[in-house]
Amino acid sequence: MNQKSICLYFQVHQPTRLRLYRFFDIGKDSHYYDDFANRTVIRRTVQDCYLPMNAILLDLLKTHKGKLKLAFSISGSTLELFERYAPEVIDSFKALADTGWVEFLCETYYHSLASVASQAEFKHQVLKQKDKIEQLFGVKPVTFRNTELIYSDSIGAAVYDMGFKTMLTEGAKQVLGWRSPNYVYSCASQPKLNLLMRNYSLSDDIAVRFSNTSWDVWPLTAEKYVEWLRGAEGEIVNLFMDYEAFGLLHPAGSGIFDFMRALPAWVLADGSMQFVTPAQAVKNLKCVGPVEVEDAISWSTVESDMSVYLGNELQQDAFNKLYDLTEKLSILNDPVLWADFGHLQESANFYDMSTQFFSDGAARKYVNQYETPYEAFINYMNILSDFIIRVNDAMAVRDER
Amino acid sequence: MKVLMFGWEFPPHIAGGLGTACEGIVKGLAYNGVETLFVMPSASGDEDQSATTILNASDVEVRNVSSTVEEFIDRTQYLYVDSNLVPYVDPEEYFSAIEEMKRNRTLQTTVGFGQKFKFSGKYGASLMEEVTRYAQVGGTIAMQYADRFDVIHAHDWLTYLAGIAAKELTGKPLVVHVHATSYDRGDEKHIDTRVLDIETRGMQAADRVVTVSDLTRNIVINRYHIDPAKVVTVHNAVDFSGRENLQVERGVKDKVVTFLGRITFQKGPEYFIEAAAKVLKRTEGVRFVMAGSGDMMNRAIRQVARLGISDRFHFTGFLRGADVQKMFALSDVYIMPSVSEPFGISPLEAMRTGVPSIISHQSGAAEVLKYAFKVDFWDVDAMADDIYALLQYPVLSEFAVKKGYDEVNALKWNNATAKLKKVYESLI
Secondary structure: OOOEEEEEEEEEOOOOOEOOOOHHHOOOOOOOEOHHHHHHHHHHHHHHHHHHHHHHHHHHHHHHOOOOOEEEEEOHHHHHHHHHHOHHHHHHHHHHHHOOOEEEOEOOOOOEOHHHOOHHHHHHHHHHHHHHHHHHHOOOOOEEEOHHHOEOHHHHHHHHHOOOOEEEEEOOHHHHOOOOOOOEEEEOOOOOOEEEEEOHHHHHHHHOOOOOOOOOOOOOOHHHHHHHHHHOOOOEEEEEEEHHHEOOOEOHHHOHHHHHHHHHHHHHHHOOEEEEOHHHHHHHOOEEEEEOOOOOEOOOOOOOOOHHHHOOHHHHHHHHHHHOOHHHHHHHOOHHHHHHHHHHOEHHHHHOOOOHHHHHOOOOOOOOOOOOHHHHHHHHHHHHHHHHHHHHHHHHHHHHO | OEEEEEOOOEOOEOOOOHHHHHHHHHHHHHHOOOEEEEEEOOOOOOOOOOOOEEEEHHHOOOOOOOHHHHHHHHHHOOOOOOOOOOOOOOHHHHHHHHHHHHHOHHHOOOOOOOOOOOOOOOOOOOHHHHHHHHHHHHHHHHHHOHHHOOEEEEEHHHHHHHHHHHHHHHOOOEEEEEOOOHHHHOOHHHOOHHHHHHHHHHHHHOOEEEEOOHHHHHHHHHHOOOOHHHEEEOOOOOOOOOOOOOOOOOOOOOEEEEEEOOOOHHHOHHHHHHHHHHHHHHOOOEEEEEEOOOOOHHHHHHHHHHOOOOOOEEEEEOOOOHHHHHHHHOOOEEEEOOOOEOOOOHHHHHHHOOOOEEEEOOEHHHHOOOOOEEEOOOOHHHHHHHHHHHHHOHHHHHHHHHHHHHHHHOOOHHHHHHHHHHHHHOOO
8 A cells, every 4th residue: 555645845934024104205215125124023033933943854854864855935035035134044945955855846936916916927926936946946846836825727727837737725625625635636727737735624733723722632742643644534645834833833832843853753653654745746646636726715714715815995906006017017127126016916915904803803824013904005005106106107218218 | 351261272282273273362362452361171381371371270279169169069070981982082092091091990089179180181081070170170260360350261162161160150251162063073873962961051151152163153053052142253263473384395296185184074084085086087197195093094995995096095194293284285285075164274274385275165164265165075076176177277276375375374363362352342
């Protein structure tokens, strides 16, 4: 009997925070970022999570000599923040890449929602990210994960056209129905694209619930968890999670690092399981059939949909106003404007405008710098207004020539 | 002629327009040879006393209370309410007041006689209690200074009880000054009946009721059923002395149309947004700004987003001090679409800064401003037309700027208070 595959993938992303931008700044000051907050947050995250966790993983990879495999995706905009404020983190990720047992995935450079807005901008950011990963880690990514695992049939087809064979997404109930996420599926409109569906229950046991002392099975041990993995029916268990869970969401004192140190040995000792990277998984396993996904799904919110990003009229208007500029940006092809355009597309900007948290009081994914979604919207629109002026001015200059 | 005046605030520490108006009134009265003793709940000591003598109610010991006052206190006693429905609250202050109220639940102690009461002088959560205590202190002051004034003058409902107490204890005539009424503050279903009751008692007890506009005079007559013979309109004025017009470099090339004020039902923000959407459909190169905050702000933001104009419609949040001047200086058209505005000083400020103004017929200012553009608050088509015209036809806007500037400069407190002096004279 084949061994069950365990596919570990960690998402590394920190939004580039926008500064408090007043109406009075429009047309006068085009620096949009809160450099101090960005530096502070990056430094803290690096110290509490990225560096210690990378060290643990490097150690484990060396100990298990090829038996442990895993995958990372690091957004381009976060890599920029690392280069600026914490270059040592890039070296530690390089060390992981050099072992040869870590796959680096591709995504949108700015961790954006471009895939649901504009084909051209989506492609532009994917190719930019691909170059960045290749340049830093020396490997060409072959697997794609979209921002927040956003996926639909048409996005899948576009991703395949850009040269990817595999894509990661959420094992959303509304698309899988009775089916299990623990198999390899394919895209309904492009059968050659393989889909790996996140096992949200087992993923969130680590990523969300680990440090929750009122959880009835707390504390979670590697032994107990391996039991659950063994019990999961199917061929592959996809454990996809935010890397910040280790040391930030679950602080060191919760025992999360010890848990991760112990886990690989327990999994391997069991004998019925092996670690795989996403690229290997689709080589080893046969696709069992297509999944139809008409409306985009994601790993955010309980509903696994896009509502937390584009659910209210504020988000929709801001989003439409932003992507109305896509064509002008391509015509201008100006690196400075491209960069700001990219950062304005970061998904956190729209996440901050969500009114869902008003009603359910759910935990937010990022530390939100705004007291209300309305403040987030006002600030964002002020910045966007300035940006629109710059784009139109540049167009006017271009037309004169 | 000497007047004992009860106010709630006085520059420099003000939350609303009442303090500014009071300063204009005492200065104008001084010019007309009328002396004033100005009582306020919480003076800071840095008020300009060149035109008046300020008495700080927080410094007054309540003692020698006569039976009349005791009765009075019995009747009004302890109106402590933890109501969130406080009028005139600056939104920033509102939230901190709520917080403070939560923290200090147990701190509401009764002040015994022979003690001082520390007033906040703000429009916070214990407002009703402060209003009642202010009346006790007001009565005490009136007796102490009985030989030093001829007339009592009380500004807005906050001070009416103090005015009534002073009148009952000294027998001197009382003038109440209506700067706003409960009917301007919200729709009829949400009127605070305690405030309404104090307003009615003040107007009934008064020998003369002064209103800031004919619009308000009509409300006083028709809604409070006050005898028209004793209700007199004295329009507000504005003091621009020492005001330099700010030179501000513009960041945007577009024309700017501005709404500045509390974002509340009374101010008609939604009509402004509808008009903005209509203008934006027809023309480019214009931006709209809603400056201020208030309980309808979030609704306004959603309305803007729904209409799909948020790249051209901006919110600044609450502005203070120099930022208000800056906002006027950046504007090409000012708009005050109030549903009900007793007077409305902001279009005067705008016109003084050289900004043509569109105001609603439902404002007192419309009675004195010939050169402001006037529309009904609900008539968003007319509003859009006027905005468009002022943006498109430079001749029109130049005319409105020039005439408007001269017009507001002629609205002087010296003239308004001369009328007030006549009111006093008719009472002695």
